Amino acid sequence: MSLELIEGLIIGIIFGFFLQRARVDKYDVQIGAMLLEDMTIFKFMLPAIIVAIIGIYTMYDLGMIKLHIKPTILGVNILGGIIFGIGWAIFGLCPGTAGGALGEGAWDALFGIIGMFVGAALFAYLFPYINIELMHLGDYGQVSLADVLGINHWIVAGVFITTAIGLLIFFEKKGL
Amino acid sequence: MKKGMNPYIAGIFSGLLLVVSVYVTGHFFGASTSYVRTAGMLKESVAPIVEKSHHIDVLYYDKYIPIIDWQWMFVTGVVIGGFIAATLFGEFKLVALPRRWIKRFGTSIRKRAIIAFIGGIIAMFGARMAGGCPSGHGLSGLSQLSLSGFISLSGFFGAGVIVAHIIYKKRLFS
Numbered sequence: 001m002s003l004e005l006i007e008g009l010i011i012g013i014i015f016g017f018f019l020q021r022a023r024v025d026k027y028d029v030q031i032g033a034m035l036l037e038d039m040t041i042f043k044f045m046l047p048a049i050i051v052a053i054i055g056i057y058t059m060y061d062l063g064m065i066k067l068h069i070k071p072t073i074l075g076v077n078i079l080g081g082i083i084f085g086i087g088w089a090i091f092g093l094c095p096g097t098a099g100g101a102l103g104e105g106a107w108d109a110l111f112g113i114i115g116m117f118v119g120a121a122l123f124a125y126l127f128p129y130i131n132i133e134l135m136h137l138g139d140y141g142q143v144s145l146a147d148v149l150g151i152n153h154w155i156v157a158g159v160f161i162t163t164a165i166g167l168l169i170f171f172e173k174k175g176l
Numbered sequence: 177m178k179k180g181m182n183p184y185i186a187g188i189f190s191g192l193l194l195v196v197s198v199y200v201t202g203h204f205f206g207a208s209t210s211y212v213r214t215a216g217m218l219k220e221s222v223a224p225i226v227e228k229s230h231h232i233d234v235l236y237y238d239k240y241i242p243i244i245d246w247q248w249m250f251v252t253g254v255v256i257g258g259f260i261a262a263t264l265f266g267e268f269k270l271v272a273l274p275r276r277w278i279k280r281f282g283t284s285i286r287k288r289a290i291i292a293f294i295g296g297i298i299a300m301f302g303a304r305m306a307g308g309c310p311s312g313h314g315l316s317g318l319s320q321l322s323l324s325g326f327i328s329l330s331g332f333f334g335a336g337v338i339v340a341h342i343i344y345k346k347r348l349f350s
Binding site: 004005006007008009010011012013014015016017018019020021022023024025026027028031032033034035036040041043044045046047048049050051052053055056057059064065066067068069070071072073074076077078079080081082083084085086087088089090091092094095096097098099100101102103104105106107108109111112113114115116117118119120121122123124125127128130134140142143144145146147148153156157160168 | 180181182183184186187188189190191192193194195196197198199200201202203204205207208210211212214215216218219232233235236237244245246247248249250251252253254255256257258259260261262265267268269270271272273274275276277285288289290291292293294295296297298299300301302303304305306307308309310311312313314315316317318319320321322323324325326327328329330331332333334335336337338339340341343344346
């Protein structure tokens, strides 16, 4: 096994460890967020994103790393996003956390995981048909919010971080 | 449910882990592409490769070649990491039904299996269309302030909130 693959495995193990310890990989917690009753996944995700934004953009400014921004194509981002959300509420786990759930013994996740293999295969079959029209509807390319707004990324980062912290304080005040 | 690690602390460490990952390996986190690669590998192990060019899905598997890559190992690691954490803290337990599910739908495992399967199909179809899942668009996307991340995540959570309220027969505004 190459070093690259071993690194992937180790980083995945550590991430899976934190997902499990923070209770993020549980159906009850994920559905709890969607029912707006338990905001644990935000208390995990937002601090992770805040730390990562600072680390990644600092390294980017120093020329140490390259960004891998996914292309913005409004048609598929919006429609695909909504379809994912529907499936997420029905299954109760997402592609990453389903793995963690299975790892801690919640074996109903396995049926969802098999479903996700089928969903991936189904998309591969239908890909040629949706390729043409929808795949280019509102294509902005690999852009960040800062690119679109034409301002420095640290301004956007500052606004995002402030908003995220405000949201977390709100959740804590509401006891969510 | 036993109290685990403070989610803020776990989140901060996960953010640092992503930063380390990007610096050391050059890879951001993601999960849904690995499901595509696995689906492709499962298919190749069943269907003869010679006929491949006649298959309509060849276009997509050319884009996401069915091989074990960094992200595939990462997702496999998440399963192992979940197992290690649960075992270390004495929480590993084979459970088929979540508590909220039992309250709403009762104790039929078959019902949960079918619904989870269907939900999985829909979720992955949507994730592939959107170009990522809460790991790729969420954690990695927002960490780069990517526009696609903000848009997709709004779709994920917006639709998730509405459908979960319908499934659990709860009013969104009360």
